[in-house]
Amino acid sequence: MTSTQARHTRRAVLQSAIDAGARCARMDSDMWFRADDESTHDWQTRRTTAQRICAGCPARAACEELALRNGDGEPEVDDLVRAGYTGPELAAIRTHQERHLAAAVAADQDTDGRHLRDLTVLVQTEAISSLDQRQHGVRKSPAKVQAEQNQLVRMLAARINEIRTARRARAGWGVAA
Numbered sequence: 001m002t003s004t005q006a007r008h009t010r011r012a013v014l015q016s017a018i019d020a021g022a023r024c025a026r027m028d029s030d031m032w033f034r035a036d037d038e039s040t041h042d043w044q045t046r047r048t049t050a051q052r053i054c055a056g057c058p059a060r061a062a063c064e065e066l067a068l069r070n071g072d073g074e075p076e077v078d079d080l081v082r083a084g085y086t087g088p089e090l091a092a093i094r095t096h097q098e099r100h101l102a103a104a105v106a107a108d109q110d111t112d113g114r115h116l117r118d119l120t121v122l123v124q125t126e127a128i129s130s131l132d133q134r135q136h137g138v139r140k141s142p143a144k145v146q147a148e149q150n151q152l153v154r155m156l157a158a159r160i161n162e163i164r165t166a167r168r169a170r171a172g173w174g175v176a177a
């Protein structure tokens, strides 16, 4: 995955790419973080090693994009390495890409929104489909076809309800909102 591809990729796919290819996954994760009492010299030596490992990591582009969307790294705090960058470097990139990152984070959060729209279209399509369309080439009794359609619509409606309830809960609106 290139950096350009990563910018247009949703969070779940980025995470999958990291899960599948991260070189650090098989190493001590402390390598990428400065210890509380670690001297600057020791940290800089270790940081260089971590950056070298990141440079050869197949998941680097996904890792960088996700780190930026997660807000990893602060301008004045040199205590971690992500995707080969120090905290201040990540903070500088984040400032530079502010507009893209805001749009990407919003799109990540709206995965449920797209899913809801798809399900709603499916329910509407199913509800207005004719008996012939619902036969799918197999001769069944109208009552059986109608029962299958009702069951499908109920299942889709329940899934829509689940997603809406989860979205409201995440937004702090409670179940009854």
Ligand code: SF4
Pocket (backbone or CB within 6 Å): 018, 021, 022, 023, 024, 025, 032, 053, 054, 055, 057, 058, 059, 060, 063, 064, 081, 082, 083, 084
């Ligand atoms: S780029 Fe570095 S921090 Fe990111 S997954 Fe790869 S090894 Fe780990």
